[in-house]
Amino acid sequence: MSSVVSQWSPLPPYYCWQVLIFLLYLSNVVSGQIRYSIPEEMKKGSLIGNVAQDLGLDLKRLRAGRARIVTGESIQYTELKTDKGILVVSERIDREQLCGDVTPCSFSFEMILENPMELHRVTVEIIDVNDHAPAFPNKGIHFEISESATVGSRFLLESAEDNDVGLNALQNYILNPNDNFILKQHANPDGSKYAEMFLQKPLDREEHPFLSLKLIAVDGGDPQRSGTVNIEITVLDVNDNAPVFNQSVYRAAVVENGPKGTYITTVNASDADRDTNGQITYSFSKLKGSIADIFVIDQNSGIISVSGQIDFEKDKKYEVRVEAKDQGGLTDSSKVVIEVIDVNDNAPVINVMSFSSPVSEDAPPGTTIAIINVKDADSERNGQITCSIDTNLPFKIKSSLTNYYNLITDSIFDREAVPEYNITITATDSGSPPLSSARTLHLRISDVNDNAPLFDKGPYFAYVTENNSPGMSIFTVSARDSDWNQNARISYLLEDTQISGSPVSSYISINSENGVLHAVRSFDYEQIKQLKLEVKAQDGGSPPLSSNVSFGSCSCRNVFRTEQKCL
Numbered sequence: 302m303s304s305v306v307s308q309w310s311p312l313p314p315y316y317c318w319q320v321l322i323f324l325l326y327l328s329n330v331v332s333g334q335i336r337y338s339i340p341e342e343m344k345k346g347s348l349i350g351n352v353a354q355d356l357g358l359d360l361k362r363l364r365a366g367r368a369r370i371v372t373g374e375s376i377q378y379t380e381l382k383t384d385k386g387i388l389v390v391s392e393r394i395d396r397e398q399l400c401g402d403v404t405p406c407s408f409s410f411e412m413i414l415e416n417p418m419e420l421h422r423v424t425v426e427i428i429d430v431n432d433h434a435p436a437f438p439n440k441g442i443h444f445e446i447s448e449s450a451t452v453g454s455r456f457l458l459e460s461a462e463d464n465d466v467g468l469n470a471l472q473n474y475i476l477n478p479n480d481n482f483i484l485k486q487h488a489n490p491d492g493s494k495y496a497e498m499f500l501q502k503p504l505d506r507e508e509h510p511f512l513s514l515k516l517i518a519v520d521g522g523d524p525q526r527s528g529t530v531n532i533e534i535t536v537l538d539v540n541d542n543a544p545v546f547n548q549s550v551y552r553a554a555v556v557e558n559g560p561k562g563t564y565i566t567t568v569n570a571s572d573a574d575r576d577t578n579g580q581i582t583y584s585f586s587k588l589k590g591s592i593a594d595i596f597v598i599d600q601n602s603g604i605i606s607v608s609g610q611i612d613f614e615k616d617k618k619y620e621v622r623v624e625a626k627d628q629g630g631l632t633d634s635s636k637v638v639i640e641v642i643d644v645n646d647n648a649p650v651i652n653v654m655s656f657s658s659p660v661s662e663d664a665p666p667g668t669t670i671a672i673i674n675v676k677d678a679d680s681e682r683n684g685q686i687t688c689s690i691d692t693n694l695p696f697k698i699k700s701s702l703t704n705y706y707n708l709i710t711d712s713i714f715d716r717e718a719v720p721e722y723n724i725t726i727t728a729t730d731s732g733s734p735p736l737s738s739a740r741t742l743h744l745r746i747s748d749v750n751d752n753a754p755l756f757d758k759g760p761y762f763a764y765v766t767e768n769n770s771p772g773m774s775i776f777t778v779s780a781r782d783s784d785w786n787q788n789a790r791i792s793y794l795l796e797d798t799q800i801s802g803s804p805v806s807s808y809i810s811i812n813s814e815n816g817v818l819h820a821v822r823s824f825d826y827e828q829i830k831q832l833k834l835e836v837k838a839q840d841g842g843s844p845p846l847s848s849n850v851s852f853g854s855c856s857c858r859n860v861f862r863t864e865q866k867c868l
């Protein structure tokens with residue numbers, strides 16, 4: 302009742318197929334069934350099978366029986382060539398169009414013969430040919446992935462479609478080799494495949510902001526077909542880079558007393574991140590009280606300038622730390638060393654360490670009068686000082702130690718000539734222009750008893766009228782002493798001499814204070830005509846100095862005498 306016939310086809314070997322023939326004879330209608338397998342897409346007129354032979358019918362019977370094909374389909378894929386008894390392709394057969402994913406894919410029709418009636422069912426199986434490459438629905442796949450994405454993060458990839466079936470359908474995905482991603486493939490319940498990318502090495506936007514990968518979908522056909530899609534990955538920035546200063550130490554110099562706004566230096570840091578993650582602001586970190594008022598930093602430009610008073614004498618050098626901070630809060634710090642350049646803004650200062658005044662007028666030359674210390678807050682030449690005094694004065698100024706000077710006497714004094722000196726010491730620094738200051742010492746010369754009293758003139762002579770009253774003042778002697786005070790305090794004395802065998806004091810006395818000579822008794826011209834005595838003026842010095850003057854006196858009857866001699 303049935304038979305199986307193998308048929309060879311002239312098509313290439315991979316199109317080998319089998320023809321199955323089932324012949325069924327039912328009641329008086331002879332029925333048979335044959336089955337052919339052909340690849341899709343065969344050319345029009347290509348042989349499908351020799352039905353006459355396969356059904357055991359001769360060509361006459363086909364003609365006589367008016368053999369023909371009956372099909373319910375609108376498209377007639379096959380045509381019966383009754384003259385040869387063969388079935389050929391009459392219309393292009395696209396397996397995918399005919400069956401889609403359904404497999405196996407076949408279509409059936411009946412071949413009818415009359416007289417007697419025969420009905421044969423012919424089934425043609427369409428074998429898939431790898432005529433479709435896997436295709437991705439879109440031209441490209443785009444991802445935006447943060448550079449902070451952790452290893453193992455998964456990214457589902459779009460699947461490719463391959464209309465072919467079986468081995469000719471999509472078999473595999475391949476991701477082009479790259480450092481960051483590997484591919485893993487999975488099967489859906491329906492057997493279709495999809496792929497995911499796994500992050501295996503963290504992304505680094507600063508190194509590669511964009512990645513371009515290729516995903517290839519391949520089928521199992523022969524020849525193999527493939528489809529490709531580009532995977533474009535934009536790596537999103539994460540604030541993973543701190544700002545970095547381009548110098549670890551900045552050195553700058555600024556002139557002291559520089560006005561507000563004087564430029565000092567610019568610090569600069571860079572940040573590999575983008576946008577706000579890379580936007581840097583600068584600031585000083587923890588300035589000690591006073592420094593905060595002296596310097597200012599522009600938070601955007603990093604320019605450091607003067608904002609307060611810079612005084613070299615207070616600080617010769619400043620060290621400040623600067624900080625660069627991005628908007629994400631990451632920071633770096635650096636050091637700025639600012640040297641202050643001295644300006645000659647300080648005059649020397651004179652300090653009198655010791656000063657002896659008065660100085661005795663008999664002080665020998667070379668006696669130290671004063672010790673002077675000079676200071677200048679400026680440095681180097683601006684602080685180098687020379688001291689001087691008026692060269693006309695009998696003094697010298699000599700440097701002893703650095704910045705110490707001795708003021709010494711340079712000649713003998715005479716208090717009686719110059720009792721005091723104003724000594725102006727001038728200290729001048731070596732700056733340009735130089736600054737100087739002066740200090741005046743008022744030196745007094747103390748007295749030494751170096752002058753004896755001097756009588757105004759002498760010798761003195763006076764007449765005394767006889768019969769004078771005792772105690773009468775006869776004369777006044779006067780001496781001067783150019784020394785001072787006690788040394789000039791004069792006492793008048795009579796030298797202890799004899800007159801006619803009696804001490805002079807029994808005739809004449811002298812007021813030691815004022816030098817007034819008094820008659821001690823009444824003189825008698827007949828007894829004594831002439832008196833000769835020595836008056837001494839003695840000062841109060843220690844030892845005292847004195848001088849003598851001789852005093853002569855005559856007693857007479859007549860007061861009116863013209864000559865200074867006794868008769």
Ligand SMILES: *[C@@H]1O[C@H](CO)[C@@H](O)[C@H](O)[C@H]1NC(C)=O
Nearest residue numbers: 719720721722723724741743
């Ligand atoms: C010294 O200076 C004082 C005060 O200026 C002045 O009174 C005095 O006359 C001066 N003496 C001399 C010797 O110049």
Ligand SMILES: *[C@@H]1O[C@H](CO)[C@@H](O)[C@H](O)[C@H]1NC(C)=O
Nearest residue numbers: 796797835837847848849850
């Ligand atoms: C003053 O007179 C006395 C007595 O005659 C004499 O010893 C003394 O040396 C005299 N002094 C002077 C300074 O002349």
